[in-house]
Each structure stands twice: as structure tokens, then as C-alpha cells.
Amino acid sequence: MPIYSNHYLITVKPNLAKEANTISKKGIFNRNSSKKREEENEENLTPWQKEHQRYLKEKDGSGEKEETSKPTNPAEISEENQEGDFTENNNDQEQGKDKSTSFTDRLPKLKSHHKQLHKRLFILITLFTIPLLVTLYYISPLNSLSKVEVEGNQNIDSQEIIASSDLQVGQKLWSQYLDREEFTRKIVQELPRVKNAEIKFSALNQFTIDVTEHEEVSLLAEDKKYYPILENGEVVRQPEERADENKVILENFNSQNQIMPTIENYYNLPDEIQSDVSQINYTPSRNNEELLTIFMNDGNRVIVNISNMEQQMQYYPQVAQEMDDNGIVDMEVGIFVRPYDENSTEDEQDGNEAE
Template sequence: MEKGKIVSIEDRIPKLKKLRKRKANRRLILLLSFFFILIACVLYFLSPLSHIKEIKVMGNQYLSSDQIITLSGLTNDTNIWKVNKSEMIKKMIESQKEIESVTISTQFPNSVLITVTEFERIAYLSKNNRFYPIMENGKILTELESGEIPVFAPVLIDFTEGDTLNQLLDELKVLPEEIRNSISEIRKEPTKTDAYHITMFMNDGFEVSATSRTLSKKMIHYPSIVAQLDPNVKGVINLEVGSFFKAYDTPNLTEEINGVDQDENH
């Protein structure tokens, strides 16, 4: 070559050998690394390290964590990588009347989190001295265990499954929770003119006479109603047609209540 340095073949051969050797070494290292990673993965999947170590449950109020875990079928022998792929786990938990939805996620390295959303208990049906929780979706659960007391929801007396119960449940569902929880007891007391007439006993000592057909419309005003009354004078708040108050001590005297819809029932 003109004006260039001439490199002999003898000089180039060692350099080519070193270059080829380095490439071969890199390939060997990559292959060995891949092989060892593959072996490590196989050993991990076959070893107890890939099994569930901890199962956590969140969002449950009515069903216990142990009940939900049992429903899921998950155990410490379950491979954690099979959890997210199994729709059967969700279906088993959601088969319970109390459960609205379920999400299942895995947490590194080997924990599972089950998050449930439960239907709210909006009332308890009293029958034969037993209490049966009623969910917001209208489903009636099995009776409470002996000694378990209904809390944070009204107890329904003399109701049976049917239109009058469904009508009442529809009205209770749309009531604000704080008003619904202020009701202690609801008795079914139909009259000749109103098959949906009810009597409610409130936690604050007042009694309410109403119809379940307009319950949510009238009871939304309950806080403002009792604010107008003397808390030391108990009696019946009538919300059937209009709204007025009749004290127990003076049943012949009535007091009109302001701020409540005065429309007639339809």
C-alpha cells in the first residue's frame, strides 16, 4: 500500500485469534448465565420458596379472614405464580351472599393480598326469636349465631318475604347511613287504607308512624324534625300525611312540624 504501513499476515493472525477467543468467551458466559438462571428458576418453582408464605385479607367486616381464606382454597402449599391466573379463586369467594367483589394480588416475595368489598347489612329480619341479616342486594342470610346481637341496622318485626319487605328495603337502601342506623326497630302494621304502614322506634326514644312507600322522602328530614322538638318530651312523629308530633303525655294535643314535604301519599 502506498504511503501506508504494510502489516504482514503473521502479525494479523494473533490479533484475529484473540478477537475470536474473546467473542467465544462472551458467548460461553452468556450461555452459562442463561443456563444457571434457567436452573435457578426451575429450582425456585420446585422449592418451598415459591409457595405462599402469608395470606392477608382486607375490606372484610362480616366474614372473618379465616372464612375468606378457606373459601379461596389457598394454602402454604399453593404456588404463588398460580394465584393471579386463577379466576376460580375469585368465583369461590364471590359465591358468598355477603361479597360484592374480590381482587387478588401478589406481593413480593411470596405474600397474597385478598381485598373484598362486602354488601352492607341494611336490616335484620326477626323471626322466631332469631335474627337474619338482610343485605343491601335484598338477600337474606342465615340466622345469627346464638348470643350475637344485631348492630348498626334496624330490626324488622312481623315481616315476611314479599312486596312489603322489598318495598321497605328499597327505601332503606337510599336513606343516608346515619339516618338508617338511628332506627332501632321497624314493625309492619298495615291498616285498612295502607298495606305498607309501618311503625319505627328510634334510638333517641321517638316513635315514627309512616308508610314505606314514601319512607326515604320523609325520613331524610328526620334530623331537622327532632331539632324542632323538646328531647325530653317523647312521643309519636307522624309522617303518613303531612307531618305532626303527638306527645305520649298529651295524646290529644298535636304539634305541626315544619320543613317536611306535605304532599299526600300516592
């Protein structure tokens, strides 16, 4: 009987060994095939899914280590099984939190990556769009001058100002705008009435010439015609048939050097004296080239130098009040008064006719 049992044991053991080998081989084969499937699946995963899979493997590995470290005592195992139901839900919740936090932790990185892509895309679009827009503008009608207008002119025709500027409608806009100082210089040179001019944009491809004119301060009488005299002493050779009553008349003046100081001194006089002056004649003598004869509205005449006209004429209202009859107030050297008589010079007689 023992021999039989021993023989049975001897015959059974090889079979058990073979089965164990086959089971181990199948297990190894299954593990290898599962690993291959996992590797193939990992290759098809996105970067985020790979990262998440790696995180789950780490969590599983840490769990296995904790299980191996647990005691193998049946009593302890039973106690742990009793506590397992209580802690299992907590562990699942913690794993869920870890999974959610792992996803949310990676969201800022993804957002920053998208922002960088958008920024680069915007830069590329801008670099290609700006040259394209510049090229389209250069070849479009918007790059050509379409219209020119004039503002501020009172005595000069607008078309005359545009013609004197040499601005060309239909030509390149910016080249003419960059040379605008040259165009305004031509206007001032050709038109003596223009004090200054400025060229500026009035629309996308339109110009406006803003003009400031010299003020007319007096009139120059020549051959029974009247020519405007501007504030700079320039005489405009555009005759007028009738004189403006609000402007003083100058006669026999031949040069701007004579006109300018006369006008300056005249406008420095008090308003009441200015309003009493009707005409100023240039009447130089052999010894004095500055003599003026001023015809007053009250019938008197004043002889005075151009240089001291402002100072001497200050006394005229007082002198006129003390005169019994109309006459001549000589202020060339001092102040002398004499009446009109038959011995008056030809210039004085001409002055009476002018009155």
C-alpha cells in the same frame, strides 16, 4: 616476456572462473538455505508476527530501492556519508515510530475481536443457564404454595375464608395463581359478608387474600334475636342476642326487595332524623304493600310509604315540635296527626309496647 605474461594470463583466467563459479554456487546455496530457514520460522510465527515481518520486509525493500537510485559519484557519496550520520538517527526514530504505530493500529482490531468472543460466550452461557434455572425451579419446593394469609377481615374468621377459597397448600403455585379469579368467586359466593376478595403474592411462594367486607347497616329482629343486615340488603343468618344501639332495627321484613329500598331511603335522611329512629316495621295493608311504621325515640310513630319515605320524613322535625302529646303522624297521603287513644288498632298497641 610478453609471451610468458600472456600464458600466465591464459592459465590464471580458468582458475578465476572456477573460483567465481564455486563462490556463486555457495552464495546460491546459502541464499536457498536462508530462505528455507526463514520460511520455517515464518510457519512458527503468530499471525501478528507474520504481519509485522511483512511490514519490515517492505520497509527494507523500499530502503534498497532508495540506495540503488543514489548517485555513484565518489564526491556525491562522500557528501552523503557526511549527511548520513545526521539522518541515521532520524531514520531509526521514524522506523521506531512506524513499528509502534503498526502495533497500535492493530490493537483496536484485537480488542473488537475479543469483545465479539466475549459476547458470543455470554449468549451461549445464557441460553444454557435459563432452561437449567427454570427446570430447577419447577422441581424445587419454591414452585409449591407454602402458606396462605388473610387481610382485611373483621367479622369473618381467617380459616373460614381460606377453606371457602379451596386454595391448597403444597400444590403447584402458578396453576393456582392463574385461577385466582375462580378462587375469589367461591369466597364471595359462600360468604355473604365478603364484598370482594383479591389473591396476591406476599412472598416468593406465599399468598395473601385481601378481603373487603360488606358493612353492617341494620339488624333484622326475628324471634327475639337479631340478624345483621348488610349494605347490599343481604341478611346474615348468624343471630346476635343483643342489638347494637348504633344500628336501626327492622322487623317483619320478608324479602330483600323490601329491605334494600327501606335502608337506602333511611340513610338518605338527615343525621338528626336517623338518630331519632329506633325501629322500622313493615306493615302493609290490603290496599298498600309499601306501608311502614317508624318508631321514633321521642315516643311518636310515623306511617309512611317506602317510596316517599325520604321526602315525607323531611317534615317530621317541624311536625313533632307542633305536637302537644305523643301520637301518630300519618304521612301515607298528605300529613295528618292524631293522638293515641283507646280506639287504636292492635298494631298501634303493639307499637306502644315496643316503645
